[in-house]
Amino acid sequence: MLAVSLGVFAALCWSIHDLLAKIYAETAGPYRMAFWVMVAGAIALLPVILWRGHIWEISGPGLILPLIMGCFYAFAVAGLFKAFSLAPVSIVGPFTAGYPALVIFWRIYMGLVPSAVEWLALALAASGALIVARTGPKDGGLAMIAPGQLGPVIVASVVASICFATTIVLGQTAAPLIGEYEATFISRFPAALILAPLAWRDGTARGRIGGRAWLGIAGMALLDVAAVSGVNAAGMLPGSDYSAMGISLYGAIAVLLAMIFLKEKVTAGQWLGIGAVVAGVLLLAWPQNIP
16 A cells, blocks of 8 residues: 555654654754754755745645644654653654554544454554553663653653644645645744744754754755655545554664664564564555555
């Protein structure tokens, strides 16, 4: 199913994106990094937007939806980067990987009726993400969070999860009206506007951003607009209701990347959870499940 595949593509992009966020968020400042990722993302998309030329025809609901989407995305990214500035990827990734399930619950509330196989796939993916989050190593994971910071990490992760889920619903609603790239592009501006005062505070507290951090921000911006545009595009395809479950791989991929590049530990339980997520996504993407 192509829609689920686009979700998997987004999961891969966001996992690499979050690896860079973990590396630079603490020194550059989480909110300042989020602000510049929004600005750089808009700049990266500008040539595509001008070449397509559709943006000049947008009005009414087609404009309002991505603007609201950008407001939610600002809080999503701000919460995510704040969590990364306080906790390891192996904690934040799984903590925030449950938001695709929120999207599915919304679709079910709106009338989606999964088949028995699809319910099994959803259960595997959701339970796998929970297992990854709950079975970290005793000398890593939660133990790596500074005393008194667990509460802020949980709050930031919950805010990020709810806002990411809302962003996906709004983006997939806006894309058929105005285009996937246009929805992503317009959303950058309200997001940057909301993040600007927080970014100013980070800049005052932390000083100048280093050269490597700027390269990280540029890479994150490209990965972010690719992921968001991919998820938006999935909203125009058959099986779009399940595209969010492809993103469930995000937490598993993030843990694997943290293991490889940041030397964070992965337990046998987490491997089991990763396997469950992969099995659920593959089962959901199996051709006979296309409505």
